[in-house]
Amino acid sequence: MLEARQHSGASASPLLEVAGLEAWYGESHILHGVDFQVREGEVVTLLGRNGAGKTTTLKSIMGIIGKRRGSVKFEGREIIRASSDHIARLGVAFCPEERGIFASLDVRENLMLPPEVRPGGLSLDQIFDLFPNLKERLSSSQGTKLSGGEQQMLAIARILRTGARFLMLDEPTEGLAPVIIQQIGRTIARLKSEGFTILLVEQNFRFASTVADRFYIVEHGKIIDGFANADLGANMDKLHTYLGV
Amino acid sequence: MNIQALSAQLLVGLINGSFYALLSLGLAVIFGMLNVINFAHGALYMMGAFCAYFLLNLFGIGYWPALIIAPIVVGLFGILMERSLLQWLTGLDHLYGLLLTFGVALILQGLFQNYFGSSGLPYAIPTELQGGVNLGFMFLPIYRGWVVIFSLVVCLVTWYLIERTQLGAYLRAATENPTLVRAFGINVPRMITLTFGFGVGLAALAGVLSAPINQVRPLMGADLIIVVFAVVVIGGMGSIMGSIITGFALGVIEGLTKYFYPEASNTVVFVFMVLVLLLKPTGLTGRAT
Numbered sequence: 001m002l003e004a005r006q007h008s009g010a011s012a013s014p015l016l017e018v019a020g021l022e023a024w025y026g027e028s029h030i031l032h033g034v035d036f037q038v039r040e041g042e043v044v045t046l047l048g049r050n051g052a053g054k055t056t057t058l059k060s061i062m063g064i065i066g067k068r069r070g071s072v073k074f075e076g077r078e079i080i081r082a083s084s085d086h087i088a089r090l091g092v093a094f095c096p097e098e099r100g101i102f103a104s105l106d107v108r109e110n111l112m113l114p115p116e117v118r119p120g121g122l123s124l125d126q127i128f129d130l131f132p133n134l135k136e137r138l139s140s141s142q143g144t145k146l147s148g149g150e151q152q153m154l155a156i157a158r159i160l161r162t163g164a165r166f167l168m169l170d171e172p173t174e175g176l177a178p179v180i181i182q183q184i185g186r187t188i189a190r191l192k193s194e195g196f197t198i199l200l201v202e203q204n205f206r207f208a209s210t211v212a213d214r215f216y217i218v219e220h221g222k223i224i225d226g227f228a229n230a231d232l233g234a235n236m237d238k239l240h241t242y243l244g245v
Numbered sequence: 246m247n248i249q250a251l252s253a254q255l256l257v258g259l260i261n262g263s264f265y266a267l268l269s270l271g272l273a274v275i276f277g278m279l280n281v282i283n284f285a286h287g288a289l290y291m292m293g294a295f296c297a298y299f300l301l302n303l304f305g306i307g308y309w310p311a312l313i314i315a316p317i318v319v320g321l322f323g324i325l326m327e328r329s330l331l332q333w334l335t336g337l338d339h340l341y342g343l344l345l346t347f348g349v350a351l352i353l354q355g356l357f358q359n360y361f362g363s364s365g366l367p368y369a370i371p372t373e374l375q376g377g378v379n380l381g382f383m384f385l386p387i388y389r390g391w392v393v394i395f396s397l398v399v400c401l402v403t404w405y406l407i408e409r410t411q412l413g414a415y416l417r418a419a420t421e422n423p424t425l426v427r428a429f430g431i432n433v434p435r436m437i438t439l440t441f442g443f444g445v446g447l448a449a450l451a452g453v454l455s456a457p458i459n460q461v462r463p464l465m466g467a468d469l470i471i472v473v474f475a476v477v478v479i480g481g482m483g484s485i486m487g488s489i490i491t492g493f494a495l496g497v498i499e500g501l502t503k504y505f506y507p508e509a510s511n512t513v514v515f516v517f518m519v520l521v522l523l524l525k526p527t528g529l530t531g532r533a534t
């Protein structure tokens with residue numbers, strides 16, 4: 001069935017199309033031609049060892065890596081040369097690995113910070129429905145005083161307000177307790193059911209297998225393999241080799 | 246104790262404190278966003294006063310419109326300065342911005358000195374604010390009272406804008422992590438430019454306020470800015486309320502010193518600076534980084 005969906009999806013152009021993407025930090029060449037696609041409504045996960053280039057891939061798509069080359073198309077539009085504020089305004093939202101909660105802003109200000117880029121973002125009620133803890137912490141003085149899990153929820157919640165329908169989440173479960181990981185898993189599933197498209201980076205492959213439609217394996221700044229969640233069993237041995245687990 | 250003389254010195258202190266606060270506030274806002282210690286701030290303050298002078302003597306435009314026009318004109322000059330010079334220093338050490346703005350200050354002051362000499366040009370107090378009131382314990386010139394109150398209001402409005410509004414949240418967030426704020430869809434480079442223009446506008450506003458009190462001189466800012474930098478060191482860069490309070494407080498302390506121990510009135514601020522640097526190098530309200 002997934003095969004059929006992939007075929008039908010192949011005729012329509014994907015929501016995100018990355019081809020031959022290269023990126024540099026100063027002199028060091030990090031991405032060496034990354035190719036992959038994300039179709040509308042999918043949850044796609046990039047897996048790979050530490051330092052493989054997953055975060056750099058997301059940042060390159062978001063336009064926050066200074067030197068990048070190749071092609072990134074969003075909704076068919078080339079954005080490899082666009083500035084990150086422009087890319088955000090097209091409806092691409094990014095939740096960074098380090099979460100990026102602002103210490104000089106209180107919780108409410110953190111939540112309200114990203115401007116609306118398109119109509120149809122989640123309302124505050126919908127957000128508090130997803131993350132009830134946030135509502136209680138709203139009047140907290142400093143965003144960075146929240147627990148790690150609450151900071152992660154705040155980091156996801158604030159980009160849901162903006163109306164962006166394509167979310168890039170960089171290791172949202174990193175360092176969190178199992179109950180919170182479950183809550184984030186439920187959130188991702190719910191967002192997917194509401195039609196959001198999600199590009200996820202994960203080290204926690206067990207978590208990823210509960211939410212993702214497809215996986216790509218990143219190694220040394222390239223995509224070296226990819227398969228659907230349905231084919232996970234058949235690819236288990238390969239996967240262990242790739243991830244070294 | 247001579248109450249009359251004491252309150253007169255207190256008033257002088259409050260007036261000076263108003264200028265310290267307006268100028269160090271602009272410096273703090275600029276430093277937060279651009280990471281630049283703007284040594285041209287005194288020269289831009291001087292340009293504000295000259296702008297008011299030109300408006301009056303070339304176009305017959307008086308004090309009240311000048312209060313709005315001069316900050317805008319000089320603020321636009323600041324924007325030009327940021328776009329043409331400062332933006333290229335992004336990511337470099339503080340020292341580059343400091344040297345560049347110091348150079349700009351020397352050029353501006355040199356140009357004005359070349360054309361207008363070093364003596365002061367008069368600028369009259371607007372008729373509405375002439376005269377004074379007898380408060381019983383002292384005689385208060387209305388213009389001076391106006392400067393203190395107006396400066397305080399401008400400082401508090403700026404504080405409110407930065408600490409309590411959405412625009413201010415963008416500013417604070419961009420001070421912390423400009424890359425991420427930009428990735429949320431905010432045009433951070435434009436915000437940086439406008440912030441510089443705003444800080445410069447505050448300096449120019451202080452210049453207009455000062456014109457009727459201190460006359461209009463090419464070096465009026467050069468003398469003042471040294472004290473203002475000491476104020477900034479004492480208050481700590483990057484705190485809005487800190488620079489406002491420190492500005493007014495040090496003006497008052499200077500005034501009190503003038504009454505109780507006049508010999509030290511020119512050095513008291515620097516003594517404070519040394520003490521603060523020894524005891525708390527990040528400044529009284531500064532955050533350790």
Ligand SMILES: Nc1ncnc2c1ncn2[C@@H]1O[C@H](COP(=O)(O)OP(=O)(O)O)[C@@H](O)[C@H]1O
Binds near residue numbers: 025048051052057
């Ligand atoms: N800011 C940076 N400057 C220089 N090199 C970096 C920077 N960030 C990451 N790298 C390097 O780029 C490579 C890929 O990093 P990253 O994309 O963060 O990996 P991943 O997210 O897959 O763990 C690593 O070798 C890392 O050391």
Ligand SMILES: [Mg+2]
Binds near residue numbers: 055056
């Ligand atoms: Mg990473």
